[in-house]
Amino acid sequence: MNEESYPEVVLFLIDDDEVDYMAVKRAMAQMRLINPLIRARDGQSALEMLKSGEVKGAFVILLDLNMPRMNGLEFLDVLRSDPQLSSSVVFVLTTSRSDEDKVAAYRFNVAGYLVKNNIREEFSNIINMLDGYWRVVELPQI
Numbered sequence: 001m002n003e004e005s006y007p008e009v010v011l012f013l014i015d016d017d018e019v020d021y022m023a024v025k026r027a028m029a030q031m032r033l034i035n036p037l038i039r040a041r042d043g044q045s046a047l048e049m050l051k052s053g054e055v056k057g058a059f060v061i062l063l064d065l066n067m068p069r070m071n072g073l074e075f076l077d078v079l080r081s082d083p084q085l086s087s088s089v090v091f092v093l094t095t096s097r098s099d100e101d102k103v104a105a106y107r108f109n110v111a112g113y114l115v116k117n118n119i120r121e122e123f124s125n126i127i128n129m130l131d132g133y134w135r136v137v138e139l140p141q142i
Contacts, residue, residue: 009134010059013039014046014075015093016067020116020123024062027127035134042067043075050085050142058139060130063110065094065101073101076108087140093126 013024021039028037038055040046047070049055065072072092080086091112092105102113114126 008035008057009139010036010038010055010057011130012046012049012055012059012061013037014041014043014061014067014072015039015064016041017064020064020093023123024127027123030124031127031131033127033131043070043072043078045069046075047078050079050088057141058134059088059142060111060134060139061088061090062093062126062130063090065092065096065105073104073108076105076110080108085142088142089137089139091126091130 011024011028013021015021025037028035038049038059040049046061063072063075070078072094076090079088079090090108090110091114092110093114093116094101095116096102097115105113114122116122
C-alpha cells in the first residue's frame with residue numbers, strides 16, 4: 001500500500017509500563033508502520049489529552065487496566081459517558097486474565113481484550129492485527 005492511500009490512524013497507547021511502550025514502538029518499526037504513536041501513562045492523562053485535542057482524527061486506543069491515578073476500567077467509564085468520545089475504538093491490552101475484568105471491559109463495548117504474555121512475539125501479532133484492522137475498518141474522526 002502506498003503512503004498516499006495508507007490510513008492516517010493514530011495508535012493511542014494508555015499504559016504506564018515503559019517496557020510495553022518500547023515493545024509497541026519496536027513492533028511498529030519492525031513492521032514499518034508510519035502511523036503516529038501517542039502515549040499516556042494513566043487514564044486521567046489520557047482523558048486530558050483527548051479532551052484537549054492532542055489526540056485527534058481517527059485513532060485506536062490500546063488500554064492497560066492496571067495503572068495509577070485512574071485505571072483502565074475507570075477510564076472506560078468516563079470515556080463511554082462522554083458524548084464526544086464515546087465512539088472511540090478501544091482494545092484492552094493487559095496482564096489480567098480475570099473473567100471479572102474481561103466481563104467488565106466488554107460491558108464498556110471494547111473492540112477486543114488482549115492479554116500480554118510473551119512481549120516480543122505478542123506485540124508483533126497485536127500490531128499486525130491492528131494494522132489489518134485499521135486498513136479495512138472505517139473509524140470515526142473525533
